[in-house]
Amino acid sequence: MRTSDSNSPVSAVQLQQGQEQYAAYFEGNSDSILIHDDSGNLIDANHEACRVLGYTKAELLQMNIADLEAGLETISSQKDWANFLKSNSLILQRDFRKKDGSSFAVEIHYRGFDKNGEAFYECTIKDVSERNLLRARERNRARVLEQLAGDADLFTVLHSVVRSIEEEDPTSICTILLYDKETNTLGTGAAPSMPDFYNEAIDGISVGDGIGSCGTAAFSKKLVIVDDIGTHPYWAPFKELAFKAGVQSCWSQPIISGTGDMVGTFAIYHHEPRTPQDADLQRIAYGARFANLAIENRRIRAELLEYKNHLEQLVTERTIALVHANEELEAFSYSVSHDLRAPLRAIAGFSNIMLEDYSDKLDDDGQKTLNTIVSNALRMGHLIDDILSFSKLSRAEKINTHLDMKSIFQNVFDELMRQEPKSHKVSFELGELAPSNGDQAMITQVVTNFISNALKYSRNTPETKIIVSSETNDNNTVYSVKDNGAGFDEKYKSKLFKIFSRLHNDKEFEGTGIGLSIVKKVIERHGGQVSAEGTLGEGATFSFSLPNA
Amino acid sequence: MNIKEYPEVLLVEDREEDATLTIRALKKYNLINDIKWLEDGQHALDYLFGTGPEKVLQAVPKLILLDLKLPRVNGLEVLEQIKSSEGLKNTPVIIMTSSNEDVDIKKAYDLGVNSYIVKPIDFGGFAEAVKQLGMYWLILNQPPK
Numbered sequence: 001m002r003t004s005d006s007n008s009p010v011s012a013v014q015l016q017q018g019q020e021q022y023a024a025y026f027e028g029n030s031d032s033i034l035i036h037d038d039s040g041n042l043i044d045a046n047h048e049a050c051r052v053l054g055y056t057k058a059e060l061l062q063m064n065i066a067d068l069e070a071g072l073e074t075i076s077s078q079k080d081w082a083n084f085l086k087s088n089s090l091i092l093q094r095d096f097r098k099k100d101g102s103s104f105a106v107e108i109h110y111r112g113f114d115k116n117g118e119a120f121y122e123c124t125i126k127d128v129s130e131r132n133l134l135r136a137r138e139r140n141r142a143r144v145l146e147q148l149a150g151d152a153d154l155f156t157v158l159h160s161v162v163r164s165i166e167e168e169d170p171t172s173i174c175t176i177l178l179y180d181k182e183t184n185t186l187g188t189g190a191a192p193s194m195p196d197f198y199n200e201a202i203d204g205i206s207v208g209d210g211i212g213s214c215g216t217a218a219f220s221k222k223l224v225i226v227d228d229i230g231t232h233p234y235w236a237p238f239k240e241l242a243f244k245a246g247v248q249s250c251w252s253q254p255i256i257s258g259t260g261d262m263v264g265t266f267a268i269y270h271h272e273p274r275t276p277q278d279a280d281l282q283r284i285a286y287g288a289r290f291a292n293l294a295i296e297n298r299r300i301r302a303e304l305l306e307y308k309n310h311l312e313q314l315v316t317e318r319t320i321a322l323v324h325a326n327e328e329l330e331a332f333s334y335s336v337s338h339d340l341r342a343p344l345r346a347i348a349g350f351s352n353i354m355l356e357d358y359s360d361k362l363d364d365d366g367q368k369t370l371n372t373i374v375s376n377a378l379r380m381g382h383l384i385d386d387i388l389s390f391s392k393l394s395r396a397e398k399i400n401t402h403l404d405m406k407s408i409f410q411n412v413f414d415e416l417m418r419q420e421p422k423s424h425k426v427s428f429e430l431g432e433l434a435p436s437n438g439d440q441a442m443i444t445q446v447v448t449n450f451i452s453n454a455l456k457y458s459r460n461t462p463e464t465k466i467i468v469s470s471e472t473n474d475n476n477t478v479y480s481v482k483d484n485g486a487g488f489d490e491k492y493k494s495k496l497f498k499i500f501s502r503l504h505n506d507k508e509f510e511g512t513g514i515g516l517s518i519v520k521k522v523i524e525r526h527g528g529q530v531s532a533e534g535t536l537g538e539g540a541t542f543s544f545s546l547p548n549a
Numbered sequence: 550m551n552i553k554e555y556p557e558v559l560l561v562e563d564r565e566e567d568a569t570l571t572i573r574a575l576k577k578y579n580l581i582n583d584i585k586w587l588e589d590g591q592h593a594l595d596y597l598f599g600t601g602p603e604k605v606l607q608a609v610p611k612l613i614l615l616d617l618k619l620p621r622v623n624g625l626e627v628l629e630q631i632k633s634s635e636g637l638k639n640t641p642v643i644i645m646t647s648s649n650e651d652v653d654i655k656k657a658y659d660l661g662v663n664s665y666i667v668k669p670i671d672f673g674g675f676a677e678a679v680k681q682l683g684m685y686w687l688i689l690n691q692p693p694k
Binding site for chain 1: 564566567570573617618646647648649650668669670671672673675
């Protein structure tokens with residue numbers, strides 16, 4: 001492994017550093033530094049290295065770098081050295097064992113240098129166990145979160161939590177017990193490394209002072225440390241069971257929810273009596289928090305699911321109620337259409353018989369009275385018809401098709417003009433209308449209403465002029481019908497589209513006050529809007545919009 | 550066969566007023582001499598099928614005017630029995646009703662009704678409707694022998 005190339009960085013390092021400067025750098029460094037020779041024998045170690053590893057300098061100088069390695073790998077793998085020789089810089093990840101036997105993860109930064117023609121290696125050793133732990137936790141947390149995001153049940157998630165904490169200390173066994181408030185007992189949540197007989201025996205143990213580590217922790221809501229099961233009074237009744245399962249220490253941390261409720265316990269067991277170190281205490285607290293996260297999440301998920309089911313059931317119930325109400329409404333309108341019409345027909349019919357058969361016995365007043373009866377019966381008939389078509393509209397299914405708006409307007413106008421008195425002169429100006437989409441029958445009804453209104457309210461205008469146009473905007477197309485008829489007072493505009501509201505009396509213009517409310521209903525069902533502008537005595541413009549396809 | 554001398558028209562209508570108006574209109578235009586008026590569906594079936602207490606065997610009118618909403622047996626049920634009877638199925642049946650419900654109209658046609666007329670409220674319209682149907686079914690139309 002010696003390098004004899006005088007241009008290599010090895011000699012450059014040596015040249016750059018004077019002896020004194022290097023000594024200051026060596027001892028003053030906050031990282032552990034070891035120097036070994038070509039064979040790996042240690043020839044120097046700084047104070048920090050001695051402190052961290054737990055050996056005296058003298059002890060270390062008797063050792064080889066390979067003696068410090070806890071793992072099976074050795075530093076001098078061919079590949080690592082090949083890289084090193086290329087760049088004179090090498091970083092290795094290793095596990096080192098301290099004098100006390102405990103191991104920790106290190107990152108070794110290698111630098112080679114040449115001294116009196118011999119190659120030496122400077123190893124700066126950084127303790128990366130903390131960093132590795134955090135990384136592992138991050139990884140494990142991500143896995144559990146993924147499970148939580150999916151459909152995994154609570155026990156599967158808790159299993160992962162336990163496994164991830166056990167991974168941090170492979171000599172430990174972790175368990176999670178879940179608290180049952182009703183029975184004040186603890187049941188197995190996850191204990192994959194415990195034998196089944198142990199889990200079955202522990203399942204359902206009572207919560208109480210002095211009942212094992214977990215029962216006591218759940219009772220006191222405080223961390224319970226039993227470092228020797230064999231001698232601790234809490235474990236007296238369970239001692240044999242614990243020994244059979246091969247555990248001799250048990251530390252138990254209560255899991256407490258964000259709202260302060262007892263949720264369960266998180267426990268760490270070891271195969272031999274053991275007192276927790278800082279890292280252990282930190283780990284058990286972390287385990288309990290991690291378990292709580294999973295338990296809370298599943299609880300909320302279960303609640304949401306229950307709420308969702310409740311809502312679905314509610315929707316079903318409401319739907320049934322609505323269907324029922326709708327059926328009742330249908331039955332009602334059916335009887336309205338049948339039962340209310342019949343007496344009206346009788347009133348009108350028999351009044352007519354009276355007029356036909358007894359006209360010689362009736363004077364003008366009598367005849368006029370009977371005519372009033374007839375015309376009111378007819379008016380009520382129209383009202384019933386309009387109310388029915390209004391309620392039918394809400395029930396009717398909307399069937400969307402392409403609508404040739406121009407021909408709809410033209411056909412409606414032609415049809416209405418056939419019923420119009422010959423004396424009524426009308427000029428009809430129909431622009432190029434944009435086509436649309438909607439229910440043919442419903443939109444035809446709207447158009448019929450607009451055109452018949454234009455005709456009706458311009459009946460007293462000598463030269464009636466009706467102009468139909470359309471304007472396409474970004475989102476919709478507006479169709480307008482303009483007339484030069486009676487118009488209306490803008491003051492009452494808000495009443496125009498309200499059911500039963502009228503701006504004229506029957507003597508001026510007959511009507512039931514339902515037509516425009518039908519229009520509004522139809523257009524709103526199509527996702528459009530209705531509007532009107534008018535000037536009393538000068539005419540009105542009624543418009544409806546339909547969304548663009 | 551003891552077939553009763555049948556009337557030209559059988560009118561099944563529970564409302565006396567409507568019956569009076571119908572009969573008046575038919576008579577006014579000299580469309581009929583003879584009309585039998587029954588007030589409910591069961592009566593109509595008994596009369597037509599000879600199952601009633603009157604012990605009348607089958608009666609076959611030229612035309613049956615049938616209301617929908619009838620006591621006991623409704624118009625659609627009467628229609629169904631008429632149209633599934635060998636002896637009566639060719640007799641024209643006209644529904645005359647106040648109901649313009651689409652379901653009723655569809656059902657009536659499914660059962661084989663010959664016409665469906667919604668009775669107008671105004672007497673002029675009503676009389677005109679009765680006149681037209683009388684003219685068509687009693688005079689213009691050629692039934693099978």
